[in-house]
Amino acid sequence: MNEEVNKYLNGLKKWKTELTKLREIILECGLKEEFKWMHPCYTENEKNIVLIHEFKDYCAILFHKGVLLKDPENILVQQTENVQSARQIRFTDLPEIEELKPTIKEYIEEAIGIEKSGKKIEKKKTSDFNTPKELEQKFEENPDFKKAFKNLTAGRQRGYLLHFDKPKQSKTKTSRIEKNMERIMDGYGLNDCVCGLSNRMPNCDGSHKQLEKTE
Template identity: 55%
Template sequence: MTDRLMNPKVDGFLRKAKNWREEFELLRQIVLDCELTEDFKWMHPCYTYEGSNVVLIHGFKSYCALLFHKGALLQDPHGMLIQQTEHVQAARQIRFTHANEIEEMAPVLKAYILEAINVEKNGLKIDYKQTNDYAMPEEFQRQLDDNPALKEAFQALTPGRQRGYLHHFSQPKQSKTRASRVEKWIPSILEGKGLQDDKGKSKV
């Protein structure tokens, strides 16, 4: 680990960390051993190759993780990469619950990181699904046709939020259930919110 690659903002992040500090420090050392440049983005340590985001360190209540920004392109020979939610197209996590796991997995983690660096070196891109690739449920289309304000609000959402709704509305087999889902989420759409924005609201 070289001082040249280290970012003082990450030092501050580690000093303030109440959970996962030992695990974060181990992950930091492993990533920096791969000669990535340390940055601090989205309030977390982020590691880049020639300006492109490669991997990020973050923690949650029950686990901490390495988040590979283009993890969907990695081979994953050990089956460790996790898709956080069904709507996440590119990023994948490797999760940890104890420092010992990280120490034991260090060689494997470095192999994943080096592959992620090669993804950037080779200019590989994620083939993102576009909103038009998702079917428009007729129950939702009727609401959009009947409610200009709803149509305008939906079109103003980010593509990711739009795709999330279309996927969610399309899942039920019965039209009645699809219509019920649409009705439930109309207020959130009118407020400019996505499925993930209303934390207290069930997605049923």
């Protein structure tokens, strides 16, 4: 077992029992245990298959190529609209994990088979996402803002495009754009930490609320 994973699990205040069980199930499938992106990650021939992670309201096993799984039980979850390939199975208690153990193993075995087959995921390019006319207008009004947006990583750009284009009303789209202009100018993504307190860097975990309470 990976020592870094041991430290990670021992340091958890919540979901320790559930993630330890998921770890046990995954290792029974013969995968190699590593520690990547600050979470336990399990690989086959150096290829990422699954990882386990925890959130406030649930813990989960994440399949890196989950979109290719058949999902006969209809239990896979797309974490956000911007996630194209990965899918989660979410849990809220230990009995739920124990009940789904055979299914979890079946999904893991299928995921291993998909990786061995060399099957690839055709991901949408940033240019395939719709750019709202309200954003185009802001680009025209502020070339520096357009440059800052284009300098973001492709994933961050896609996240903003989905977020800005989701509302039906134009004024709501404009409001969302204006609310995030400063973040974009500073080079941050929609879900990036800007306070520096997050334990999930670069993602925000809500730690900024501690600052708001003291202001």
